[in-house]
Amino acid sequence: MTVTRRAAFAATLGFALAVSAGAQAADPIKIAFIDPLSGPFATTGESGLRSFEFAAETLVNQKGGVLDGRMFEIVPLDNQISPKESLIQLKRAISDGINYVVQGNSSGVANALTDAIEKHNKRNPDQRVLFLNYSAVDPALTNEKCNFWHFRFDANADIKMDALTDAIAENQDIKKVYIIGQDYSFGKAVADAAVKMLGEKRPDIEIVGNELHPIGKVKDFTPYATKIKASGAQAVITGNWGADMVGLGKAIIEAGVDAPIYTYYGAHDGITATFGELGEGIIRSVREGSLNPPTPEFKALNDGFKAKYPDNDINQPRIFNTVAMLAMAIEKAGTTDPVKVAYALEGMEYDTIMGGKVWMRPSDHQAIQDVHISVHTNKDIVVDADNSGYGLKDEKTVTMAGKDSPTSCEMERPDA
Amino acid sequence: MVELVIFSLLNGLVTGLLLFMLSSGLTLIFSMMGVLNFAHASFYMLGAYFAYTISTYVGFWPGLIVAPLLVGLAGALVERYGLRHVHRHGHVAELIFTFGLAFLIEEIVQFFWGKATKDYSAPELLQFPLFTLYGQNFPAYKAFMILISVGIFIGLFTVLSRTRVGLIIQAAITHPHTVSNLGHNVPLVFMGVFGVGSALAGLAGVIAGPALGTFPGMAFVLGSIVFVVIVVGGLGSLPGAFVASLLIGWLQTFAIALDWSVSDLLDILGISFDSEHVLRDLWTLSLPQVAPILPYILLVLILIFRPRGLMGKRET
Amino acid sequence: MSATETGSAATGKSGDRTGAEPAWKRVADDQMRRGAFRRTLPVWGAAFVVLMIMPLLFSSAVGVTIMNQMGISIVFALSYNMLLGQGGMLSFGHAVYFGLGGFLSVHVMNYVEYDGWWLPLPLLPFVGGLFGLAFAVPIGSFSTRRAGTVFAMISLGVGELVAACSIIFVAFFGGEEGVSGDRTMGPPVFGSEFLSEVEVYYLIAGIVLVAALFMYLFSRTPAGRMANAVRDNEERAEFVGYSQRYVRFVSFCASGFFAGMAGGLFAINYEILTEENLNLVTSGWVLLMAFIGGVGFFVGPIVGAIVLTLLQTVLSNHTELWQLYVGILFVLTVMYAPRGLTGLVAMHGPALRTGRLGILARAYGAAVVPLLAFLAGVVLLLEMGNVANQSVVGESEAHVFGLTLDVSTVAPWLVALALAAGGGYALVRLAPRLRDAFARATGQAGAAS
Amino acid sequence: MTAALQMQGVRKSFGPTEIIRGIDLEIPTGERHAIIGPNGAGKSTLFHLISGKYSKTAGRILLNGTEVTELQPYQINRMGLSRSFQITNIFPRLSVFENVRCGLLWSMGYRNSFWRLVDTERALNERAAQILDEIGLLERCDLPAGVLAYAEQRALEIGITIAGGAEVIMLDEPTAGMSHSETEGVVELIRRVTQGRTLVMVEHDMGVVFNLADRISVLVYGEIIATGTPEEVRASKAVQEAYLGAVDAGEGEAH
Numbered sequence A: 001m002t003v004t005r006r007a008a009f010a011a012t013l014g015f016a017l018a019v020s021a022g023a024q025a026a027d028p029i030k031i032a033f034i035d036p037l038s039g040p041f042a043t044t045g046e047s048g049l050r051s052f053e054f055a056a057e058t059l060v061n062q063k064g065g066v067l068d069g070r071m072f073e074i075v076p077l078d079n080q081i082s083p084k085e086s087l088i089q090l091k092r093a094i095s096d097g098i099n100y101v102v103q104g105n106s107s108g109v110a111n112a113l114t115d116a117i118e119k120h121n122k123r124n125p126d127q128r129v130l131f132l133n134y135s136a137v138d139p140a141l142t143n144e145k146c147n148f149w150h151f152r153f154d155a156n157a158d159i160k161m162d163a164l165t166d167a168i169a170e171n172q173d174i175k176k177v178y179i180i181g182q183d184y185s186f187g188k189a190v191a192d193a194a195v196k197m198l199g200e201k202r203p204d205i206e207i208v209g210n211e212l213h214p215i216g217k218v219k220d221f222t223p224y225a226t227k228i229k230a231s232g233a234q235a236v237i238t239g240n241w242g243a244d245m246v247g248l249g250k251a252i253i254e255a256g257v258d259a260p261i262y263t264y265y266g267a268h269d270g271i272t273a274t275f276g277e278l279g280e281g282i283i284r285s286v287r288e289g290s291l292n293p294p295t296p297e298f299k300a301l302n303d304g305f306k307a308k309y310p311d312n313d314i315n316q317p318r319i320f321n322t323v324a325m326l327a328m329a330i331e332k333a334g335t336t337d338p339v340k341v342a343y344a345l346e347g348m349e350y351d352t353i354m355g356g357k358v359w360m361r362p363s364d365h366q367a368i369q370d371v372h373i374s375v376h377t378n379k380d381i382v383v384d385a386d387n388s389g390y391g392l393k394d395e396k397t398v399t400m401a402g403k404d405s406p407t408s409c410e411m412e413r414p415d416a
Numbered sequence B: 001m002v003e004l005v006i007f008s009l010l011n012g013l014v015t016g017l018l019l020f021m022l023s024s025g026l027t028l029i030f031s032m033m034g035v036l037n038f039a040h041a042s043f044y045m046l047g048a049y050f051a052y053t054i055s056t057y058v059g060f061w062p063g064l065i066v067a068p069l070l071v072g073l074a075g076a077l078v079e080r081y082g083l084r085h086v087h088r089h090g091h092v093a094e095l096i097f098t099f100g101l102a103f104l105i106e107e108i109v110q111f112f113w114g115k116a117t118k119d120y121s122a123p124e125l126l127q128f129p130l131f132t133l134y135g136q137n138f139p140a141y142k143a144f145m146i147l148i149s150v151g152i153f154i155g156l157f158t159v160l161s162r163t164r165v166g167l168i169i170q171a172a173i174t175h176p177h178t179v180s181n182l183g184h185n186v187p188l189v190f191m192g193v194f195g196v197g198s199a200l201a202g203l204a205g206v207i208a209g210p211a212l213g214t215f216p217g218m219a220f221v222l223g224s225i226v227f228v229v230i231v232v233g234g235l236g237s238l239p240g241a242f243v244a245s246l247l248i249g250w251l252q253t254f255a256i257a258l259d260w261s262v263s264d265l266l267d268i269l270g271i272s273f274d275s276e277h278v279l280r281d282l283w284t285l286s287l288p289q290v291a292p293i294l295p296y297i298l299l300v301l302i303l304i305f306r307p308r309g310l311m312g313k314r315e316t
Numbered sequence C: 001m002s003a004t005e006t007g008s009a010a011t012g013k014s015g016d017r018t019g020a021e022p023a024w025k026r027v028a029d030d031q032m033r034r035g036a037f038r039r040t041l042p043v044w045g046a047a048f049v050v051l052m053i054m055p056l057l058f059s060s061a062v063g064v065t066i067m068n069q070m071g072i073s074i075v076f077a078l079s080y081n082m083l084l085g086q087g088g089m090l091s092f093g094h095a096v097y098f099g100l101g102g103f104l105s106v107h108v109m110n111y112v113e114y115d116g117w118w119l120p121l122p123l124l125p126f127v128g129g130l131f132g133l134a135f136a137v138p139i140g141s142f143s144t145r146r147a148g149t150v151f152a153m154i155s156l157g158v159g160e161l162v163a164a165c166s167i168i169f170v171a172f173f174g175g176e177e178g179v180s181g182d183r184t185m186g187p188p189v190f191g192s193e194f195l196s197e198v199e200v201y202y203l204i205a206g207i208v209l210v211a212a213l214f215m216y217l218f219s220r221t222p223a224g225r226m227a228n229a230v231r232d233n234e235e236r237a238e239f240v241g242y243s244q245r246y247v248r249f250v251s252f253c254a255s256g257f258f259a260g261m262a263g264g265l266f267a268i269n270y271e272i273l274t275e276e277n278l279n280l281v282t283s284g285w286v287l288l289m290a291f292i293g294g295v296g297f298f299v300g301p302i303v304g305a306i307v308l309t310l311l312q313t314v315l316s317n318h319t320e321l322w323q324l325y326v327g328i329l330f331v332l333t334v335m336y337a338p339r340g341l342t343g344l345v346a347m348h349g350p351a352l353r354t355g356r357l358g359i360l361a362r363a364y365g366a367a368v369v370p371l372l373a374f375l376a377g378v379v380l381l382l383e384m385g386n387v388a389n390q391s392v393v394g395e396s397e398a399h400v401f402g403l404t405l406d407v408s409t410v411a412p413w414l415v416a417l418a419l420a421a422g423g424g425y426a427l428v429r430l431a432p433r434l435r436d437a438f439a440r441a442t443g444q445a446g447a448a449s
Numbered sequence D: 001m002t003a004a005l006q007m008q009g010v011r012k013s014f015g016p017t018e019i020i021r022g023i024d025l026e027i028p029t030g031e032r033h034a035i036i037g038p039n040g041a042g043k044s045t046l047f048h049l050i051s052g053k054y055s056k057t058a059g060r061i062l063l064n065g066t067e068v069t070e071l072q073p074y075q076i077n078r079m080g081l082s083r084s085f086q087i088t089n090i091f092p093r094l095s096v097f098e099n100v101r102c103g104l105l106w107s108m109g110y111r112n113s114f115w116r117l118v119d120t121e122r123a124l125n126e127r128a129a130q131i132l133d134e135i136g137l138l139e140r141c142d143l144p145a146g147v148l149a150y151a152e153q154r155a156l157e158i159g160i161t162i163a164g165g166a167e168v169i170m171l172d173e174p175t176a177g178m179s180h181s182e183t184e185g186v187v188e189l190i191r192r193v194t195q196g197r198t199l200v201m202v203e204h205d206m207g208v209v210f211n212l213a214d215r216i217s218v219l220v221y222g223e224i225i226a227t228g229t230p231e232e233v234r235a236s237k238a239v240q241e242a243y244l245g246a247v248d249a250g251e252g253e254a255h
Helices: A001-023 A042-063 A083-095 A105-123 A157-172 A185-202 A222-232 A242-254 A271-279 A296-308 A317-334 A338-345 B002-033 B038-060 B060-088 B091-113 B140-162 B166-172 B185-210 B217-231 B236-259 B262-269 B287-306 C004-009 C023-035 C035-057 C060-088 C096-116 C121-143 C148-167 C197-219 C223-234 C234-238 C242-268 C280-293 C300-313 C320-338 C338-345 C347-351 C357-390 C411-448 D043-051 D071-077 D096-105 D124-135 D151-163 D180-193 D207-213 D228-236 D237-254
Strands: A027-037 A072-078 A100-103 A130-133 A151-152 A176-182 A204-211 A235-238 A262-263 A285-286 A348-349 A359-363 A366-369 A371-377 A391-398 B130-132 B136-140 C397-400 C403-406 D003-015 D017-027 D032-036 D058-063 D081-085 D167-171 D198-202 D214-219 D225-227
Touching: A027 A042, A027 A083, A042 A072, A042 A296, A042 A317, A072 A083, A072 A317, A072 A371, A083 A100, A083 A105, A083 C060, A083 C242, A100 A105, A105 A130, A105 A185, A130 A338, A130 D180, A151 A262, A151 A366, A157 A185, A157 A235, A157 A285, A157 A371, A157 A391, A176 A222, A176 A296, A176 B140, A176 D151, A185 A235, A204 A222, A204 B287, A222 A242, A222 B002, A222 B136, A222 B236, A235 A242, A242 A262, A242 C403, A271 A371, A285 A317, A285 A391, A285 D151, A317 A338, A317 A348, A317 A359, A317 A366, A348 B140, A391 C280, B002 B038, B002 B136, B002 B140, B002 B166, B002 B185, B002 B217, B002 B236, B038 B060, B038 B091, B038 B217, B038 D151, B060 B091, B060 B185, B060 C320, B091 C148, B091 C280, B091 C357, B136 B140, B140 B166, B140 B236, B166 B185, B185 B217, B217 B236, B217 B287, B217 C148, B217 D167, B236 B287, B236 D180, B262 D151, B287 C148, C023 C035, C023 D124, C035 C060, C035 C197, C060 C096, C060 C197, C060 C223, C060 C242, C060 C280, C060 C300, C096 C121, C096 C148, C096 C242, C096 C280, C121 C148, C121 C197, C148 C280, C197 C223, C197 C242, C223 C234, C223 C242, C223 D096, C234 C242, C280 C300, C280 C320, C280 C338, C300 C320, C300 C338, C300 C411, C347 C357, C347 C411, C357 C397, D003 D043, D017 D043, D017 D214, D017 D225, D032 D207, D043 D071, D043 D081, D043 D167, D043 D198, D058 D207, D071 D081, D071 D214, D081 D151, D096 D124, D124 D151, D124 D180, D151 D167, D151 D180, D180 D207, D207 D228, D214 D228, D214 D237, D225 D228, D225 D237, D228 D237
Parallel strands: A027 A072, A027 A100, A100 A130, A130 A151, A176 A204, A176 A235, A235 A262, A262 A285, D032 D198, D032 D214, D081 D167, D167 D198
Antiparallel strands: A285 A371, A348 A359, A359 A366, A371 A391, B130 B136, C397 C403, D003 D017, D003 D058, D214 D225
């Protein structure tokens, strides 16, 4: 019994020490990075983490920090892309006194987090948390599920689709479009938006296929490619990501389909390298943040990044916007109090390093920014992807895309 | 429609033959040792990764030979130093062991090769469309996959029916307890069979890697399907495994090719439905959507109604 | 239980019949006394006290969060062990009952919030249990026909099916976003609305205690005893009047009920259920917890749930290789300690009873340093190897045990290698002495009794 | 009065081989009946057929006048037939006490109940202890059954078989592999515990057979070639020709 008690005491002590060690270094402003750092999606998570650390270092810390010398510290917390683990990590962040949470991979996780943070802030008014979502694009997060604590720095799926369908609508050669995606909320949202917007912009376009395949379970995409080829599609739209994107893209091209493939996530993280020559001029991506041609500032930033992480790319420029805008908001509020910082973020305008503006729309906390349709190519590429010589070149830019897009968001605002 | 059918037949054949390469090894192992090897698909993954690493140094072709041999060796070692140790605790313990092994191999692969998809591609020599039909390409590499699989099938058949070793194995499959009575070195035979079975899986990985992608999840995606194949075919039956492999290969490709949905069926029956109903997901369900779970439905049905499988002789 | 005990056995007839009371009566009394629930009361009491004071010891929010997760895992792993440990059924799809119980609990929670249903929160896990049971009955009716491989395969098939359905049927499962609810909307219980984590902790602790108690009691009922008998020898059970299928079915349903209860607890704690709660990963995870803890003991899954929850929540924050360590731990357990961590402790029982633990303590004491050196060496090698594999320029630093090591230099590698090799060699050399000490501590004890 | 056990034209084939080739036998209630025959005659197969382990290819089996041909083992057991096995068949990881208690549960009406605790049922535990006393394993009651010595396991096997109080007891070579003194003990045990019940046994040891049995059936190649009292069987010329000569050899290789 004594043994157990002593062990328990030692464990408690160890725990207390660990926690207090965290509290002592309270000087820096901590930002919890909750994303997958182990498991199948760790590559994406790590790539995001590196961007965040680099952004905090170059955009904030090297410039002397905020509020007279307080530095940004990114605290990586592995959520194994599981909502449950994310909530545990959220608790961990909160008990570490962290007020800012960033997350991006998987709208499912984002939904769980925004929900939990809203509940937490309601139940613990003296220990509130802001959720800076840098990548989860489910439109619901800034519509029916919006709340005051959530800010999205990426363009949402509908805004991107708006830009994407504009591009298709302009191309009069396209008469037949095939839509294919992963069978889950995001895949369905993309498909629904595509059908709706194409119907409005080009009623003459025929949707020759609208298909959902199981997410992460398809071994061989050839049967789908066969169908797409057989349908005579002149353009393909897909929201696929990860292995599903690679598999689908390769199968379509190999089957001999000679049509542009419009994607959300058809580049970087090994995808560009895998497509290589095969995808030249075929794969198109809709995204924020212009990579090619780069602004001089971005070129310099990218060079610095590549020097440190040669195997990674700055593939999510919005991460830099997130960090910079948070720093500005803290300065503007003159405090780290999440409520005041949130009010400072609302309506903020920021000139990005990649060129163009970002405006945090107050009504739904959706960042409004330029959206680009860019093509996979190796011509005129300054900033390439995966060190492959291939990269994304802007073909079309929609300035401040979705500025007037409607939102169903009705958020409750706390007293400042 | 004709092109869809032709290409679906071909694609299904490729998938089916690939499944057979995996399930033949698994069936051999199961027949002789009574072990359902959960980690079988992990050896398939190892094959792809070994071949990838070899290909970065000396190209695709040496890997085709060397990688399966390495995987076979790994399999034999696993049998000798792992499975044999667990054997005395019974089949459930063995199943748990191979489950743990599958988990561990995935972690080990991630440790050495990382988590991202590897750029393991088909050799230049085979990167051309073999023929084009109705404007649709059939890649030469797919034909190569069929060729290798059929070669393995013929080779396996020859070994089993014409050689002494084959006769021993056949005897062991039909009468598992007789081998030791014949005076053969049973542990050695077990190790050999496990090694050969793993090597077959490794070979499947070598040729499937470029086509289906080489990533840490590749074993998980295929693992349970191979189980389905050998249970549906009938545990311990090689012909059954062959039939079930092709059956599942075609089942999956045609399910994707045919855009039938429940709502079509309801239309035919003249029933209309409310698109806001709680069961709306059921009514809009289409065949391509459920394609990947069809094998599991088949598995559960077979286990309930015909536990011996299509061509099996024993129940477990 | 040792070999000596068996060997020394004389094929004795019945014992001496001195005294008025026949020997059999004494044995029957003895069995009843030792099996009496009364005798386990101190353990339950101690468990109660520990559960009550834990939040005082670990009062940080993370501490409470982790303990809540442990509580859920404990109920889930115990329910799994009703299948594997007690009934001999290896399931690869147990998350089905956990997840479905949880999903329906969240839906009920929402009905309470929006449709005015009346249900105090502490009753929700029981509702979850009923739903788990409701799914276990139809599935168990065909899957329990056989044990062993066939059962394992059916559970795998059903698990895959339900997991796939969870993505297809969005209206019920909410797609990949899952379904969320709010636990605070029910009627207050004893003035608590379960706003804070600690209140939830006490709710979970209470349910854990109740569920564990009932699972323990189940194992002492005729149905529970026959589940053990069928596990040991299903044929023999048939010849003493029991249908093996029905015996398994009863255990399976009970197990489904408690898994559903764990799902209900999950719903309360996280207020969200997603696809991952019923997929194969969760099913595999519960197998790991039960097996590493030890399926042959009632407390085994509890130990496993605690250890693995700690590994998942604490270790994962220190190394991205944590799953590799878990994999190694699992495979080593299957190979060398099939009775799990609990079994490792339990095998010292005979030595403890005869007071010979001292012999072992000395032997173990000698092995501690080499063992630590070996483990440290292996961990260092793995962690440094991992950093070296990642090839980030300027980031050749591995952070292990609070040390920062530069993997681009040779020295740390040599040290790690030396630690692993030296420790390993010393352990191999020490092994005979350890075995000998163990034999002396337990073997002689057996002969003496 | 109906016979305890009736077999009418019972046949069993495995593939093309017919192992049991038409058995007609009637065993009256209360009789101790032994089935003897050379190895491979089908004795154990016949046991498996009667007790429901194997399905029958043809014929009927009646237990106390009720047809049990198509029933499962546990159903037949519930109707009052209990059997032991030639190869020890116990619950190895349960304690000796529990082995016997499991044998009692169904017959004492506990079924699959999960609202009663086995340790609080006095009658159940006392009955189990009494049986252990009878089979001489009372002092070993806490050991796992798997670690018992061979002879003890054989005794436990009988204990489990008789525990349920079945009317018809079937013992498959209860003394196989035992020493002479052990055999004597077991014979006494069998005599004691089958008092007032019907016993059907397969046995190789002729001493045991002639000592215990009221009547004997001789099974050769799946057919009964003679049935009668020990004296009748001993005197039967057909039996001597077909079987007794082979017994010594059979015994020699039995173990």
